[in-house]
Amino acid sequence: xxxxxxxxxxxxxxxxxxxxxxxxxxxxxxxxxxxxxxxxxxxxxxxxxxxxxxxxxxxxxxxxxxxxxxxxxxxxxxxxxxxxxxxxxxxxxxxxxxxxxxxxxxxxxxxxxxxxxxxxxxxxxxxxxxxxxxxxxxxxxxxxxxxxxxxxxxxxxxxxxxxxxxxxxxxxxxxxxxxxxxxxxxxxxxxxxxxxxxxxxxxxxxxxxxxxxxxxxxxxxxxxxxxxxxxxxxxxxxxxxxxxxxxxxxxxxxxxxxxxxxxxxxxxxxxxxxxxxxxxxxxxx
Numbered sequence: 445x446x447x448x449x450x451x452x453x454x455x456x457x458x459x460x461x462x463x464x465x466x467x468x469x470x471x472x473x474x475x476x477x478x479x480x481x482x483x484x485x486x487x488x489x490x491x492x493x494x495x496x497x498x499x500x501x502x503x504x505x506x507x508x509x510x511x512x513x514x515x516x517x518x519x520x521x522x523x524x525x526x527x528x529x530x531x532x533x534x535x536x537x538x539x540x541x542x543x544x545x546x547x548x549x550x551x552x553x554x555x556x557x558x559x560x561x562x563x564x565x566x567x568x569x570x571x572x573x574x575x576x577x578x579x580x581x582x583x584x585x586x587x588x589x590x591x592x593x594x595x596x597x598x599x600x601x602x603x604x605x606x607x608x609x610x611x612x613x614x615x616x617x618x619x620x621x622x623x624x625x626x627x628x629x630x631x632x633x634x635x636x637x638x639x640x641x642x643x644x645x646x647x648x649x650x651x652x653x654x655x656x657x658x659x660x661x662x663x664x665x666x667x668x669x670x671x672x673x674x675x676x677x678x679x680x681x682x683x684x685x686x687x688x689x690x691x692x693x694x695x696x697x698x699x700x701x702x703x704x705x706x707x708x709x710x711x712x713x714x715x716x717x718x719x720x721x722x723x724x725x726x727x728x729x
C-alpha cells in the first residue's frame with residue numbers, strides 16, 4: 445500500500461507515525477524546501493506543493509497511491525488539492541481518501557450539542573470556505589464512485605503544542621467568557637481515528653473530538669496545578685487583547701458529539717479529556 449499526504453503538518457505527521465508500518469511507501473507535500481529535508485529524514489518522500497500550480501511528480505505519485513489524506517486549508521478559489529490534482533486522484537482510484545476539516549463549520553449554537561447531522565451555519569470566512577470544500581469533496585466522491593471520509597477536528601493539541609507550552613513561553617492566559625466551552629482533540633487521537641476509519645472506507649462525515657467540552661480557563665488552571673504554579677489572573681473576554689482571529693473563535697460556542705466515531709468505527713479515545721492528556725504530557729516535560 446502507498447500513502448500520499450497533502451499537507452504533512454502536525455496532525456498528518458501524527459497519523460503518518462502511527463501507520464507507517466502499514467505502508468510500503470509514504471509521500472507528503474510541503475511548501476518549503478527546508479521542510480522537505482525534515483520529511484525525508486522522517487522517511488516520507490517530500491513533494492513541493494504551494495496550492496497554486498501542480499506539484500512536480502505529484503500526478504505520477506497519485507497514480508499508485510492506495511490512500512490519500514488531505515490536510516490543506518481551502519482558500520478563496522476553493523480547495524487547492526481538488527482544483528489542481530483532483531483529476532489525478534480520481535484517475536488513481538485510491539481505496540481511501542480522508543479530508544481534514546474543522547468543527548468550525550457548525551458555527552455558533554450557544555453552547556448546545558451538535559453532531560454530524562446538525563446543519564452547518566458557519567460564521568467566519570475560513571469556516572464558510574471549509575463548508576464549500578467539504579461539499580466539493582462529497583461531490584467528488586459521488587461523481588467518481590470513490591469513498592471520501594471527512595473528519596471535523598476540534599482544537600488540536602499534543603506534544604509541543606499544549607497548555608504547558610503556553611506557560612513555558614509566558615503566553616498562558618485565563619480568558620473568561622461566561623458559558624463559553626470548547627472541545628479539544630489530541631493529535632494521537634486524530635491519528636487513531638483516521639486509522640480506524642481507513643479500515644472501513646466509506647463516504648461519511650465524522651466529528652473527531654474529545655468527550656468533554658470545557659471552558660478554556662479550566663484547562664489553563666488545571667495545567668497550572670500540575671506544574672505547581674499559580675494560574676494566571678482571570679481576564680474578562682470583553683477587555684482582552686486578542687487578534688481578530690482569536691476573538692472570532694470565541695464567537696462560536698457549542699458542544700460537539702463524537703458518538704458516531706465511537707458507534708460506527710468502534711474507536712476508543714486514548715485521551716478522552718484534557719485532564720488525562722495533560723497528566724500524560726507532563727511526563728514528557
